[in-house]
Amino acid sequence: MRFYVNVDHVATVRQARRTDEPDPVAAALVAEQAGADGITVHLREDRRHVQDDDVRRLAASVATLLNFELATAPDIVRLALELRPFQATLVPERREEITTEGGIALGANVAYDQRLHEVAETLMTAGIRTSLFIDPDPDVIDRAAALGVPAVELHTGAYAHAWPSADAELERLDVAARRAAGAGLAVHAGHGLTYRNVQPVAAISLIEELNIGHSIVSRAVTTGMDEAVRAMRRLIDESR
Numbered sequence: 001m002r003f004y005v006n007v008d009h010v011a012t013v014r015q016a017r018r019t020d021e022p023d024p025v026a027a028a029l030v031a032e033q034a035g036a037d038g039i040t041v042h043l044r045e046d047r048r049h050v051q052d053d054d055v056r057r058l059a060a061s062v063a064t065l066l067n068f069e070l071a072t073a074p075d076i077v078r079l080a081l082e083l084r085p086f087q088a089t090l091v092p093e094r095r096e097e098i099t100t101e102g103g104i105a106l107g108a109n110v111a112y113d114q115r116l117h118e119v120a121e122t123l124m125t126a127g128i129r130t131s132l133f134i135d136p137d138p139d140v141i142d143r144a145a146a147l148g149v150p151a152v153e154l155h156t157g158a159y160a161h162a163w164p165s166a167d168a169e170l171e172r173l174d175v176a177a178r179r180a181a182g183a184g185l186a187v188h189a190g191h192g193l194t195y196r197n198v199q200p201v202a203a204i205s206l207i208e209e210l211n212i213g214h215s216i217v218s219r220a221v222t223t224g225m226d227e228a229v230r231a232m233r234r235l236i237d238e239s240r
Helices: 008-015 024-033 052-061 074-083 110-125 138-147 157-162 167-182 198-202 214-223 225-239
Strands: 002-006 038-042 066-070 087-090 129-134 151-155 186-190 207-212
Touching: 002 214, 002 225, 008 024, 008 038, 008 214, 024 038, 024 052, 024 214, 024 225, 038 052, 052 066, 052 074, 066 074, 074 110, 087 110, 110 129, 110 138, 129 138, 138 167, 151 167, 151 207, 157 167, 167 186, 167 198, 198 207, 198 225, 207 214, 214 225
Parallel strands: 002 038, 002 207, 038 066, 066 087, 087 129, 129 151, 151 186, 186 207
Antiparallel strands: none
16 A cells, blocks of 8 residues: 655644744655555645645655645646656645545536536646545445546545444445546545554555645654654555
8 A cells, every 4th residue: 555644744744933944855755664655645735734836846856756636726737737757646725724625516506517527638638636625425436437537546535534333434434445546546545544444444545645734734643754664654555
């Protein structure tokens, strides 16, 4: 299973003082050395944590693979087209949310669906592997497949919130993974995964990639980034 480390919250700590440390790029390089298969970064429209320069430096520095999370804002789409990361994951955004609260609601808004389709087509035409961050909902999975993207990332937030009484949400993720794979989609997962709850999700055989950030950065405050990444890597590998 591929394991991508999200470095957004390294930038969150830095932006608390608007200084130059800690540096998400330096954290990404440590994460790679500690066993991460790739680095994930989300440039939000309000630039609350990651900044444009961070993404540019990550694109130039990451030796593994870069997964660039973005909404459909034209300026951020242009940056993705300029930098050509290995993967772009399209996510929903609301300015008032603390963190991403759910997956893309395909089918809820015709204008948004059209914009999403246009952006996905533009990214894929540029040779960027494109994924959609969605809830583990059968109808949404089918709509994602119809858009022609190669992959989806299943939102694991409901599972994380239900933990440890999360059997129903875990089953929902397993069913969604089977439906997505059956539709020809590569299946990724992420959001709210921690050292306590990651293994049942990692054990779902059809999920091939996990994206984890906040829990790793939180542990890194006390143990260091290297050990935090290695500990998560061990838990994921033990579950397969």
